[in-house]
Amino acid sequence: MSGRVVIAALAVLVIGGSVVAAQGDDPVAEITPAFETEPMPQAGDSADDVAIWIHPSDPSLSTVIGTDKRGGLAVYDLTGRLIQYTFADGRLNNVDLRYNFPLAGEPSAIVAASNRRGDSLTLFRVDAATRELVEVTAREIETEIDVYGLCLYHSALTGKYFVFVNGEGGEVQQWELFDTGMGKVDATLVREFAVESQPEGCVADDAQGFLYLGEEDVAIWRFDAEPDRPARPVEIARVSDAGPLVDDIEGITLYYTADGGGYLIASSQGSDEYVVYSREETPEYIGRFAIVSSETIDGTSDTDGIDVTNAALGEAFPEGLFVAQDGRNTLPDANQNFKLVPWGEIARQLGLTIDTTWDPRAVGAPEASAPGG
Numbered sequence: 564m565s566g567r568v569v570i571a572a573l574a575v576l577v578i579g580g581s582v583v584a585a586q587g588d589d590p591v592a593e594i595t596p597a598f599e600t601e602p603m604p605q606a607g608d609s610a611d612d613v614a615i616w617i618h619p620s621d622p623s624l625s626t627v628i629g630t631d632k633r634g635g636l637a638v639y640d641l642t643g644r645l646i647q648y649t650f651a652d653g654r655l656n657n658v659d660l661r662y663n664f665p666l667a668g669e670p671s672a673i674v675a676a677s678n679r680r681g682d683s684l685t686l687f688r689v690d691a692a693t694r695e696l697v698e699v700t701a702r703e704i705e706t707e708i709d710v711y712g713l714c715l716y717h718s719a720l721t722g723k724y725f726v727f728v729n730g731e732g733g734e735v736q737q738w739e740l741f742d743t744g745m746g747k748v749d750a751t752l753v754r755e756f757a758v759e760s761q762p763e764g765c766v767a768d769d770a771q772g773f774l775y776l777g778e779e780d781v782a783i784w785r786f787d788a789e790p791d792r793p794a795r796p797v798e799i800a801r802v803s804d805a806g807p808l809v810d811d812i813e814g815i816t817l818y819y820t821a822d823g824g825g826y827l828i829a830s831s832q833g834s835d836e837y838v839v840y841s842r843e844e845t846p847e848y849i850g851r852f853a854i855v856s857s858e859t860i861d862g863t864s865d866t867d868g869i870d871v872t873n874a875a876l877g878e879a880f881p882e883g884l885f886v887a888q889d890g891r892n893t894l895p896d897a898n899q900n901f902k903l904v905p906w907g908e909i910a911r912q913l914g915l916t917i918d919t920t921w922d923p924r925a926v927g928a929p930e931a932s933a934p935g936g
Contacts, residue, residue: 592853592912594908596857599643599860599901600629600637600643600902601643601645602897602899602900603899603900604634604637605898607633607898608899609631610867611630611867611888612629612630612657612713612888613658613868613869613888613901614628615870615872616660616694617874618694619935625641626640626641626646628658629658633654635649635650635651636687642879643901649687649695653680654678654679656710656713658676659713660675662923662928663926664748666746670927672936674688675713675740676713677710677711677713679711681705682707683703684713684738685700686698688936699746699748700748701748708730708732711729712729712762712763713727713728714765715767717769717926719772724740725767725788725790726738726750732757737752739753754794758784762776763777764814764868768788768817769927770823775817779813780812781801783829784797799846800829800840802833806834807834811832812829813830813831813832813868814866814867814869814888815869820921822918824843826841826842828840832866834851835865836851837852837869838850839913850913852913856894863887864889864891865890867890869888870885872906872923873921873923874919880906882907882910884905885909886901887901889902
């Protein structure tokens with residue numbers, strides 16, 4: 564499906580559907596997953612964060628990249644089948660990616676992960692031919708903090724690429740990425756600031772130049788993402804036992820639309836829900852949803868990382884894709900994994916926009932370049 568579908572906001576429960584009453588008049592949409600990934604090879608609390616890579620010529624060949632904080636990175640196809648498990652000697656906690664990074668003279672999809680083994684940054688590129696990850700870290704990039712969350716940012720002002728990484732003590736570091744000229748990626752520290760307690764989830768808005776950071780037990784904060792700007796926090800949403808955002812704040816992601824709109828989505832781990840805010844100068848709460856069990860796939864609980872894309876990904880996900888980590892994989896009882904949910908199902912129940920026209924792969928693209936990884 565292409566183009567944009569705008570669904571009017573729901574004012575009442577859906578008859579025969581799966582929107583259920585919650586606190587007061589605030590409904591929680593219940594969504595079932597279409598697919599789930601194969602379980603992580605490591606038992607216990609292993610799966611954490613996730614990123615969606617979009618194939619340059621055949622979106623149905625896109626992949627889901629998940630972290631194993633007891634090991635490395637797992638790459639899955641859109642049915643959840645494991646394609647690759649790599650960097651198994653690491654403890655990779657959070658992951659993010661951006662397209663068109665200039666690597667060895669070619670625009671490449673670059674993947675960054677926070678590595679709790681060595682408290683360092685680990686970098687990969689996506690090989691579009693194999694859909695696998697190739698490690699391209701130039702050296703051991705040590706942060707000297709207890710690394711936790713991570714996200715990438717492409718500056719529309721300068722064209723530069725950055726990694727934000729945060730630590731268990733509240734530290735936030737911004738590193739500029741650069742090509743060494745030898746097909747490897749290095750980084751230099753360009754800014755540091757802090758929040759008062761442990762953050763993790765973060766996402767950068769490349770178009771608006773913002774960093775959204777989740778201080779787990781406190782609030783979602785917004786900062787200017789440019790390294791030469793003051794790091795003044797703006798409160799976006801605060802946690803509350805009454806909801807809609809219940810601690811811990813975990814994964815945070817952005818849904819973009821072609822008209823500059825879209826949504827900020829956060830994992831509300833304390834309520835096993837996902838909270839949706841408008842992507843505006845002053846974001847407003849819109850609604851929330853939960854991922855519940857189908858006849859063959861269980862729902863999600865204790866979710867850490869999430870990701871979303873508006874892109875049409877073939878027959879399986881023609882209206883976009885939302886992916887969430889599942890902290891208790893119970894149908895059948897197995898190691899942790901990730902659930903894949905059609906964006907259209909979420910959008911129709913919450914009255915959100917479906918817009919497959921905005922191109923995530925165009926961010927940072929030279930005007931006349933061939934498609935990269």
